[in-house]
Amino acid sequence: MxxxxxxxxxxxxxxxxxxxxxxxxxxxxxxxxxxxxxVSQTTSVTLNCVAGTGVDTSxxxxxxxxxxxxxxxxxxxxxxxxxxxxxxxxKYVIRPASGNVVSLDxxxxxxxxxxxxxxxxxxxxxxxxxxxxxxxxxxxRRCIIRKSGTGANQRGVDAATAGNVVLLEHCVVxxxxxxxxTYGALVGQNSCTLRVYNTTLHNCNTGxxxxxxxxxxxxxxxxxxxxxxxxxxxxxxxxxxxxxxxYKNITPSFADAANEDFHVGTNSWSGTNITTLSPAGVxxxxxxxxxxxxxxxxxxxxxxxxxxxxxxxxxAESASxxxxxxxSVSLSASASEAMSISDALAAVxxxxxxxxxxxxxxxxASASLxxxxxxxxxxLIADSCSALSGAALSVSEFGSVSDALGWSLAAVATISExxxxxxxxxSAAAFLGAVAEASGAGDAAVSSxxxxxxxxxxxxxxxxxxxVNEFMAKAIFAEERRAVAVIH
Amino acid sequence: MAELLLYFKPAEVDxxxxxxxxxxxGDIVHVxxxxxxxxxxxxxxxxxxxxxEGLACEEAWQYAGPLLRETLVAGLPGVEIAAPSRYTLDMxxxxxxxxxxxxVSDWHVPVVSPVEFLAALKDKADGRNN
Numbered sequence: 001m002x003x004x005x006x007x008x009x010x011x012x013x014x015x016x017x018x019x020x021x022x023x024x025x026x027x028x029x030x031x032x033x034x035x036x037x038x039v040s041q042t043t044s045v046t047l048n049c050v051a052g053t054g055v056d057t058s059x060x061x062x063x064x065x066x067x068x069x070x071x072x073x074x075x076x077x078x079x080x081x082x083x084x085x086x087x088x089x090x091k092y093v094i095r096p097a098s099g100n101v102v103s104l105d106x107x108x109x110x111x112x113x114x115x116x117x118x119x120x121x122x123x124x125x126x127x128x129x130x131x132x133x134x135x136x137x138x139x140x141r142r143c144i145i146r147k148s149g150t151g152a153n154q155r156g157v158d159a160a161t162a163g164n165v166v167l168l169e170h171c172v173v174x175x176x177x178x179x180x181x182t183y184g185a186l187v188g189q190n191s192c193t194l195r196v197y198n199t200t201l202h203n204c205n206t207g208x209x210x211x212x213x214x215x216x217x218x219x220x221x222x223x224x225x226x227x228x229x230x231x232x233x234x235x236x237x238x239x240x241x242x243x244x245x246x247y248k249n250i251t252p253s254f255a256d257a258a259n260e261d262f263h264v265g266t267n268s269w270s271g272t273n274i275t276t277l278s279p280a281g282v283x284x285x286x287x288x289x290x291x292x293x294x295x296x297x298x299x300x301x302x303x304x305x306x307x308x309x310x311x312x313x314x315x316a317e318s319a320s321x322x323x324x325x326x327x328s329v330s331l332s333a334s335a336s337e338a339m340s341i342s343d344a345l346a347a348v349x350x351x352x353x354x355x356x357x358x359x360x361x362x363x364x365a366s367a368s369l370x371x372x373x374x375x376x377x378x379x380l381i382a383d384s385c386s387a388l389s390g391a392a393l394s395v396s397e398f399g400s401v402s403d404a405l406g407w408s409l410a411a412v413a414t415i416s417e418x419x420x421x422x423x424x425x426x427s428a429a430a431f432l433g434a435v436a437e438a439s440g441a442g443d444a445a446v447s448s449x450x451x452x453x454x455x456x457x458x459x460x461x462x463x464x465x466x467x468v469n470e471f472m473a474k475a476i477f478a479e480e481r482r483a484v485a486v487i488h
Numbered sequence: 489m490a491e492l493l494l495y496f497k498p499a500e501v502d503x504x505x506x507x508x509x510x511x512x513x514g515d516i517v518h519v520x521x522x523x524x525x526x527x528x529x530x531x532x533x534x535x536x537x538x539x540x541e542g543l544a545c546e547e548a549w550q551y552a553g554p555l556l557r558e559t560l561v562a563g564l565p566g567v568e569i570a571a572p573s574r575y576t577l578d579m580x581x582x583x584x585x586x587x588x589x590x591x592v593s594d595w596h597v598p599v600v601s602p603v604e605f606l607a608a609l610k611d612k613a614d615g616r617n618n
Contacts, residue, residue, distance in 0.1 A: 012524025020527040021493075022518045024572065028495050028511050029534040058518050059554050061572050064510045098553040103569050122556065124567040132568060153565070160561040188564040212562055 002043040006031050011053030024058035036064045038071040048078035049092040059096040063131055065106035077113035085287030086261040087144055098122050104138040105131025112141040119149040126158040135163035142286055147175040153182045160188035167195045170286050172262050172298045174202035187213040196220055197274040200262050200298040206230045219271030221297035223252050236271045238296045263304050269296035490548035493518040496536040515573035519548040538598045540605045551575040555612045574612050581608035
């Protein structure tokens with residue numbers, strides 16, 4: 001697997017050193033490759049966008065690129081071009097004269113750490129527009145999507161293409177004062193999925209709009225919007241109006257909203273651990289701080305990153321899906337014990353599928369469950385159950401085993417880290433036994449018809465903990481420290 | 489005065505199957521002020537840089553935009569990019585000798601007069617070169 005990196009530096013300053021002066025030129029030139037087919041060339045491409053003397057005035061459009069979950073295209077703010085969580089004209093800014101700022105139309109394409117400035121007057125123009133090709137997955141992470149012009153009916157993110165899955169994570173989407181976005185982000189096609197996690201929306205007519213299709217809004221913060229959430233109030237989302245499901249009529253303490261700084265001084269709204277929801281990459285907030293406690297909004301580690309501690313290149317590297325994929329693939333390849341990692345993955349996924357239904361059943365009945373365990377034990381069980389239940393429900397969305405493996409490890413690592421109960425001496429057989437026991441316990445609990453609340457839930461949840469701990473131990477045992485490090 | 493970055497990979501023999509599914513020979517990809525230093529890969533055989541006399545950058549930017557197409561999905565109006573460059577230059581209409589110099593002289597920038605530029609300029613929106 002080859003990986004190539006190109007440097008983009010706008011402005012054309014004499015004496016500057018770069019491969020291209022705009023992202024569009026790099027894409028037009030196939031980034032120096034023979035074609036735009038990354039799969040057949042078994043190559044991933046990363047475009048590192050560094051600060052120059054001006055902005056990038058051309059549209060970014062990934063149409064024509066053939067990618068998959070392993071060989072994909074990543075466009076990112078890098079080094080001097082990477083913003084610090086707020087608009088900064090000295091960083092890499094994409095500001096085309098017309099049309100959509102970014103059009104994502106290649107599988108698993110990634111845009112991260114960039115400022116997308118919608119300053120033109122194109123009606124219905126978008127910060128990020130999902131292209132016309134069906135059934136693709138796209139990632140937008142830690143981007144600042146800003147409307148600074150007077151165009152009508154403009155949107156931050158527009159996802160309305162059949163079968164597409166769009167993940168918007170830790171972004172800030174807003175209109176400047178007097179220049180409200182019509183929609184911060186919308187999903188508008190029956191079979192399109194928009195996942196918005198830890199994103200702050202400010203000054204939009206409608207912040208997040210689930211018009212049709214599938215909307216999954218977690219930990220989002222809507223502020224100063226005529227309607228913060230429409231069609232879906234999200235999970236653990238907050239709004240300055242009453243449209244969020246969880247935290248209504250809140251008053252966020254933005255650092256300086258008038259000057260486009262949406263860092264928060266304090267944040268008391270607990271959120272969901274998004275690493276357990278889907279392949280969300282590593283957990284870095286809008287300014288690159290590692291998230292350990294999940295709160296609402298893009299600045300989920302409140303406050304600006306301390307000077308000199310913005311996230312390192314190693315973390316930036318791990319943020320790219322291509323690297324995560326690489327780690328996952330190598331994990332599969334080096335399993336040399338009696339049970340391969342891919343077998344382990346299959347066993348885990350099978351167990352998770354088996355767990356989904358009874359876990360859901362027992363969870364639905366949990367309100368009436370009388371428990372005698374300690375509060376700490378209950379919390380541990382509930383966390384694990386919630387994460388694994390979400391995992392099982394998401395498994396069908398993965399396009400490949402490596403994709404699923406990468407994500408499963410992330411989920412497992414998160415849970416394992418929380419409970420710190422790995423056993424490095426665990427054997428493959430013990431692991432398989434735990435998986436089988438977990439499945440059997442759940443099935444028995446459900447089929448007994450006696451009291452799944454009492455006899456099933458606790459066994460099930462305990463088994464979940466066993467599974468994740470054993471799986472984590474297996475991952476370490478298979479000397480995949482690099483993979484685990486990447487995931488962490 | 490503006491310098492234009494032109495996509496300069498000729499189409500294959502079959503014009504319906506060009507090398508690039510989205511770009512056309514002569515597409516205006518990007519604009520910078522004259523004298524700018526272009527990227528080290530923004531050169532032949534991928535690109536040609538030309539300088540247009542009397543053309544301001546602010547005016548040139550309008551030629552570097554995409555061709556847009558209105559859409560209506562599930563009742564929602566929108567806009568998408570039909571082609572990444574709306575405007576293209578008919579290279580046959582330019583001074584061939586000056587363009588040819590770019591092949592033998594590193595970083596030679598052909599200079600095009602405003603009349604020559606407008607004569608070579610094609611708008612894909614009119615359907616003639618799309």
